[in-house]
Amino acid sequence: MKKQALYLILSFSLFYSCKKDQDPLSLNEAYSGGETTVFVSGPTAYTFALSNLDATGLTKHLEADAIFSQHFVTAPATNFGGLGPLFNQNSCESCHLRNGRGNPMLYDGDIQTGGLLKIGLDAQDVHGMPLPVPNYGGQIQTKAIFGQDPEAVISFTEWSQLLTYSDGSQVQLNKKLYQLSTTYTSAPSNYNSSFRMAPPVFGLGLLEAIAEADILQNEDPNDNNGDGISGKANWVYNPKTNLVELGRYGWKASNATAEQQSAAAANEDMGLSNSYFPNENCSAQSNCQTGLQSNLDLSTENLELMAFYFQTLAVPASRNVESEAFKAGKIIFFEAKCNACHSPTFTTSYHPISSLSYQKIHPYSDFLLHDMGSDLADNRREALAEGSEWRTPPLWGLGLSKVVNPKVQFLHDGRAATIEEAILWHGGEAENSRNFVLQLSLEQRNKLLYFLNSL
Numbered sequence: 001m002k003k004q005a006l007y008l009i010l011s012f013s014l015f016y017s018c019k020k021d022q023d024p025l026s027l028n029e030a031y032s033g034g035e036t037t038v039f040v041s042g043p044t045a046y047t048f049a050l051s052n053l054d055a056t057g058l059t060k061h062l063e064a065d066a067i068f069s070q071h072f073v074t075a076p077a078t079n080f081g082g083l084g085p086l087f088n089q090n091s092c093e094s095c096h097l098r099n100g101r102g103n104p105m106l107y108d109g110d111i112q113t114g115g116l117l118k119i120g121l122d123a124q125d126v127h128g129m130p131l132p133v134p135n136y137g138g139q140i141q142t143k144a145i146f147g148q149d150p151e152a153v154i155s156f157t158e159w160s161q162l163l164t165y166s167d168g169s170q171v172q173l174n175k176k177l178y179q180l181s182t183t184y185t186s187a188p189s190n191y192n193s194s195f196r197m198a199p200p201v202f203g204l205g206l207l208e209a210i211a212e213a214d215i216l217q218n219e220d221p222n223d224n225n226g227d228g229i230s231g232k233a234n235w236v237y238n239p240k241t242n243l244v245e246l247g248r249y250g251w252k253a254s255n256a257t258a259e260q261q262s263a264a265a266a267n268e269d270m271g272l273s274n275s276y277f278p279n280e281n282c283s284a285q286s287n288c289q290t291g292l293q294s295n296l297d298l299s300t301e302n303l304e305l306m307a308f309y310f311q312t313l314a315v316p317a318s319r320n321v322e323s324e325a326f327k328a329g330k331i332i333f334f335e336a337k338c339n340a341c342h343s344p345t346f347t348t349s350y351h352p353i354s355s356l357s358y359q360k361i362h363p364y365s366d367f368l369l370h371d372m373g374s375d376l377a378d379n380r381r382e383a384l385a386e387g388s389e390w391r392t393p394p395l396w397g398l399g400l401s402k403v404v405n406p407k408v409q410f411l412h413d414g415r416a417a418t419i420e421e422a423i424l425w426h427g428g429e430a431e432n433s434r435n436f437v438l439q440l441s442l443e444q445r446n447k448l449l450y451f452l453n454s455l
């Protein structure tokens with residue numbers, strides 16, 4: 001701990017001088033994931049293994065890929081059984097389509113969606129996570145195995161607002177407000193809810209390989225440098241280590257490792273018990289007492305493999321980096337101070353998977369929590385993340401999102417149909433950046449979007 005503090009002080013002063021002099025055009029952009037980068041840009045762009053992975057690693061990666069795309073079935077089954085009783089989808093890939101974002105919810109009761117509704121009481125458990133809602137738990141499962149009732153149907157109403165650029169052109173921003181209908185038992189009262197879209201899952205090993213101190217040095221919770229932007233780490237409980245660790249994964253950074261996130265997903269989204277969550281996601285519910293297996297639904301070996309899959313999924317290279325439009329757009333990105341949260345560059349530290357170690361990467365995220373204002377708030381607290389706080393999502397691979405799946409939308413609940421809309425929803429600490437964009441000319445806006453679409 002002491003060593004870390006010393007390192008923090010030392011690196012803080014160094015970093016500070018670097019950040020100010022940072023030349024937006026000097027970064028070797030194309031290699032978003034350092035030597036792990038893959039130069040691909042088609043619909044399968046998110047599906048490649050780290051380009052510097054050795055043969056043994058590649059074999060393991062392909063084995064892990066099969067588990068990620070595996071459709072689990074109900075018990076009893078010798079392999080990949082244990083789905084449900086309650087679940088949202090029967091495979092990881094049904095939400096993380098081609099390893100990218102999930103499909104948005106298109107109509108009331110749409111159960112094909114790649115999103116899910118988290119619910120909770122306003123009170124927190126000992127680890128700071130919302131207490132489960134009686135009879136429903138922490139997430140609404142919209143599917144159930146044969147003979148059981150799903151918890152509820154998710155329906156929504158729509159809300160919209162108009163935003164006007166300085167040049168008079170307007171953009172309509174839409175969002176959905178979600179409710180429960182057709183509940184299997186009396187509807188819960190006084191609960192908070194948060195709709196979440198499945199984020200892309202590539203590059204997660206590189207994120208794991210960033211040293212904790214390197215993420216923490218960007219923290220400024222009291223905004224001591226007075227730039228209106230704080231940035232704060234989430235500290236979350238990891239059941240495997242029994243320790244409180246830096247949260248890195250999820251829209252509110254409430255999971256510490258790729259493995260913990262996978263274990264939570266397996267349990268909540270698919271009804272698979274595992275070494276992190278040995279009980280089904282439904283212990284006391286009347287619609288959840290059949291179809292159980294005596295052993296863990298997801299073996300510890302398969303859980304480790306699942307995590308290995310994300311750890312070794314490559315980031316696609318940026319495109320057009322030598323073009324004038326890219327360079328001009330990148331300058332606007334810096335002028336708008338997008339980089340204050342979407343930090344362009346990190347160098348990874350040691351990681352047991354050696355391909356991930358010591359790579360200069362361009363995730364465009366500080367992986368910290370920021371207050372994004374009331375329009376984006378879900379008013380749900382997860383550990384230290386408050387109701388209006390979200391983890392800066394990385395922007396690498398962003399421009400390929402709709403190539404991978406034309407239906408996808410952006411932001412935590414998938415409300416933004418375009419990258420432009422995603423920017424215009426920015427409020428709170430990012431309000432100045434948003435206002436900067438609002439006064440840009442159409443030509444400048446197009447350059448900014450060209451740059452983002454090239455990432």
Ligand code: HEC
Nearest residue numbers: 088089092095114196197198249250251261262265266269
């Ligand atoms: C019903 C849709 C759904 C299914 C099925 C699903 N996920 Fe997810 N996944 C999500 C959502 C939503 C999030 C964001 C959760 C949050 O913000 O807390 C997420 C987040 C993740 C992340 C973190 C990504 C990041 O950048 O922080 C990983 C890793 C992940 N899921 C792995 C898995 C694995 C492994 C499975 C299969 C066992 C799986 N998911 C199944 C919807 C799903």
Ligand code: HEC
Nearest residue numbers: 336338341370376390391392393410411412422429430433
């Ligand atoms: C104060 C920190 C901050 C600043 C400044 C900021 N962002 Fe963000 N950005 C975030 C956070 C946090 C989110 C996620 C919000 C959510 O999902 O509700 C986000 C989301 C996004 C997304 C959607 C990503 C996705 O995967 O859905 C894009 C695109 C984006 N920002 C671009 C920009 C651009 C361009 C600028 C500058 C004009 C900018 N941001 C300024 C913090 C910031």
